[in-house]
Amino acid sequence: xxGFVDIAKIIDGKKDNEQVNVxxxxxxxxxxxxxxxxxxxxxxxxxxxxxxxxxxxxANYNKLEKLxxxxxxxxxxxxxxxxxxxxxxxxxxxxxxxxxxxQPDFPIAKKDHGLEFLMDNRHLWIRDPKxxxxxxxxxxxxxxxxxxxxxNEYTEIQSPSFQTGACEGGSTLFEVKYFERKGVYxxxxxxxxxxxxxxxxxxxxxxxxxxxxxxxxxxRHLSEFWHLExxxxxxxxxNINETGxxxxxxxxxxxxxxxxxxxxxxxxxxxxxxxxxxxxxxxTYDEAVEIVQKSGTEMNWGDxxxxxxxxxxxxxxxxxxxxxxxxxxxxxxxxxxxxARPEVTLSxxxxxxxxxxxxxxxxxxVHDYDQLVQRIINDGFIPEDYGWYxxxxxxxxVPHSGFGLGVERVLCWMLxxxxxxxxxPFPRDMxxxxx
RNA sequence: UCCUCGGUAGCUCAACGGUAGAGCAUUCGGCUGUUAACCGAAGGGUUGUAGGUUCGAAUCCUACCCGGGGAGCCA
Numbered sequence: 001x002x003g004f005v006d007i008a009k010i011i012d013g014k015k016d017n018e019q020v021n022v023x024x025x026x027x028x029x030x031x032x033x034x035x036x037x038x039x040x041x042x043x044x045x046x047x048x049x050x051x052x053x054x055x056x057x058x059a060n061y062n063k064l065e066k067l068x069x070x071x072x073x074x075x076x077x078x079x080x081x082x083x084x085x086x087x088x089x090x091x092x093x094x095x096x097x098x099x100x101x102x103q104p105d106f107p108i109a110k111k112d113h114g115l116e117f118l119m120d121n122r123h124l125w126i127r128d129p130k131x132x133x134x135x136x137x138x139x140x141x142x143x144x145x146x147x148x149x150x151x152n153e154y155t156e157i158q159s160p161s162f163q164t165g166a167c168e169g170g171s172t173l174f175e176v177k178y179f180e181r182k183g184v185y186x187x188x189x190x191x192x193x194x195x196x197x198x199x200x201x202x203x204x205x206x207x208x209x210x211x212x213x214x215x216x217x218x219x220r221h222l223s224e225f226w227h228l229e230x231x232x233x234x235x236x237x238x239n240i241n242e243t244g245x246x247x248x249x250x251x252x253x254x255x256x257x258x259x260x261x262x263x264x265x266x267x268x269x270x271x272x273x274x275x276x277x278x279x280x281x282x283x284t285y286d287e288a289v290e291i292v293q294k295s296g297t298e299m300n301w302g303d304x305x306x307x308x309x310x311x312x313x314x315x316x317x318x319x320x321x322x323x324x325x326x327x328x329x330x331x332x333x334x335x336x337x338x339x340a341r342p343e344v345t346l347s348x349x350x351x352x353x354x355x356x357x358x359x360x361x362x363x364x365x366v367h368d369y370d371q372l373v374q375r376i377i378n379d380g381f382i383p384e385d386y387g388w389y390x391x392x393x394x395x396x397x398v399p400h401s402g403f404g405l406g407v408e409r410v411l412c413w414m415l416x417x418x419x420x421x422x423x424x425p426f427p428r429d430m431x432x433x434x435x
Numbered sequence: 436u437c438c439u440c441g442g443u444a445g446c447u448c449a450a451c452g453g454u455a456g457a458g459c460a461u462u463c464g465g466c467u468g469u470u471a472a473c474c475g476a477a478g479g480g481u482u483g484u485a486g487g488u489u490c491g492a493a494u495c496c497u498a499c500c501c502g503g504g505g506a507g508c509c510a
Binding site for chain 1: 436437441442445446447458459460461462465466467468469470471472473501502503504505506507508509510
């Protein structure tokens, strides 16, 4: 058998009444006397393949009738529109190609399972059509993110995963023991290296994993997440917010326009993504504190948003919105204090609506040497430990800005997912590194 | 790290101090339009681990292991 058709093409209605070959894995099968219903998935979708005893020879019929779940097979037949079939189209099978019989004990039954069991069998659970659908959208997400930056003449850069300094607070570092020098950690962000590379090639971005050893076990946290970060020379807070607006809208529109069926199946109406338009609303940190206090939740000026503070805030908006000007004390040293008001920084977080919360964090960086050294000291670090980083301000410093976006968090919001673990094939947290 | 809930057949659960049970899955048989198909039969157990209380423990107590949800913090 040669020349196979993607199931996605069939259920999009592009092969109606044609004789085609399909190959994939048997998701489920049912029989009723002389008629067999095979649900075949091929990575692009699921197709009901109907086998009538009268249309195939007896040997093939018997073979198909005995197929175990997850057996892989090639079939050919005629595509027919049929409302009784899942997805509206079915294949009326008339021939059978290669078959690989699976063992009869596939663990993931056509039945409810507990999360512990499913996570222990994540390597098989990812075949689930719901998950498969999300991972295909995730791929489009990565493609769109890169396309946005490429089209806007950013250079893609890779930074090291082994680093010697903290840039997001020391308690969340993963220490790596292999190196002869002490104090080597997995990257939490490309931030410090980005600022170095920026002075080489200008506007840059990266798409890479970041590691946070936060003992957090919530539906919004991963120990290893994919980080989309960018850094721009000659850029201030307003400029970088604009980049964030346009990037997020670009990705949202790409997903909605190029994978509407998949986005809908994941749980989000594509039209809601198409409605997003830059710029997103902006409020100050001070205003955000007032909104939270008015909602009856406790919060003092100077506190960071916990989940309890963030949730009432995100319910006020229907699109993502920026919170700008966080207090100097709660942002890392590389954030630039506002010259007009040094108690706050030129920083901003983008919060997604519907309770999804923070998806981007960034802002304008400190470009003055003395100010940076003072900020490092104030954060309780030793400037000598950041020697190469402070060097950057000695030669050719320039106002610059950047941000980091959590890929899985944005996917969660855009696809209306309930848990961040579904946005990544093999999620990691402190209780889960296998499989 | 802390709080909280849980661990019984391959899976989902019941039994809550007195002989360990059901549905699904698996195997076999039946059914020509099924949608987690349905109907009939069969096989399937050291109740997470280690101690303790008791005539008797899946059940009560202690410790540990594993996991779900959440908090602080973050993308």
